[in-house]
Amino acid sequence: MATYGAQPESAQQASGISSIATGNQENNSGIFDDLFNSQPSPRKLKVPQKDLLVFFRQLAVILQSGVPLAQGLLLIAENMTNQRFATCVQHIAARLSAGEELSLSLMQYPKVFEPLAVGLIEAGEAGGILEQVLDRVAQLLEERAKIRGQIIGAMVYPMIVLVLATTVSLGLLIFIVPRFQVMFEDMGAELPALTSFMLDLSKAITTLGFAIGAPTTIFALVALFKRYYSTYKGRLVIDKLILKIPLFGDLILRSEMASM
Incomplete structure (x- = not known):
């Protein structure tokens, strides 16, 4: 089974990501001490799907480069624009440095990491294929985002038509129909049932x-x-x-x- 807690020698020799990660490790203790006291509420934190997609993609790439998991999480958190999610990721990194598994750390944020993703990651840890599993989770999120985009696109036109039809109908009943009511009353003619219903409806909603x-x-x-x-x-x-x-x-x- 692959080990994700220790940094391999090849990664120590690499420039770029690995060198930055090594610098982060030297300052981890002070950061982690603060994080355990300032973590976001696990039961309330929610993260947009697009942020999760980017998170899993970046984490898979960083692991493939040989950077230890906890340091990789800190690197990702440093470049996040969503500060609440960044704090969440930093706290997860702190738990990993304390010896906790990634899947168990993710379980602390059920509103962010759904059971399916956590279960896949747990299986990836057990099988030593965490990088591939993280990439697969990102693919699943991407597929879901595409389908939800199709759903929203399919609903836009009917919703616009419904809103316009409702607005026009209310406008007619509130502003136009009452004028016809005065005209019909002056004429004194007997009105058809449908016309009488429309006049009564106009009276009711005003x-x-x-x-x-x-x-x-x-x-x-x-x-x-x-x-x-x-x-x-x-x-x-x-x-x-x-x-x-x-x-x-x-x-x-x-x-x-x-x-x-």
Whole structure:
């Protein structure tokens, strides 16, 4: 099984990454002491998928160059623009220097590193193929990002049409239909059922009760939906319904399959 804690002689002779990493090792103790006292909350930290993709790619390249894992993590953290994620990576490096396995360190951040990635990395550590596994994790994240991009692209046009249709309909009911109502009342003619319904609907949505009741109802429905979806049965029912939606269901299924 490959060992990732000690630096090989070939890496010590290399310029570039290895020389920088050696310099970092001399100052590790002071950094690590601070990190254990200032680490971000493991249960709250979230990281964008694009940052994770870059992280795993860089880590695989650094390991292939012969740099020890803990030093490689510090090198990556130094060049990160996401400071919270950088602090997380530095803390992981500190745990590795204390003798902990990478997979166990990643488990401390369940909102950042999902179980699938952690499981693959654990298998890579056991089999001595951590570099290949890290590259594979990056590939999985990239495939997922592409599919999610397709889902978002497919949803943009229908959402724009829906928003425009809703806006135009509300505008007609609030500003235009009331003018016709005055005209019809002056004429005194009997109105068709559909026209009467539109006039009544216009009256309803222009009242104070609708202005207060509609947002309240929407908020309550969203809260109930989230509560129901948080249960196992609710998640199962809703996910099945979502997967049956034409086009979107297939894209979502592909997105989930890409992460397996």
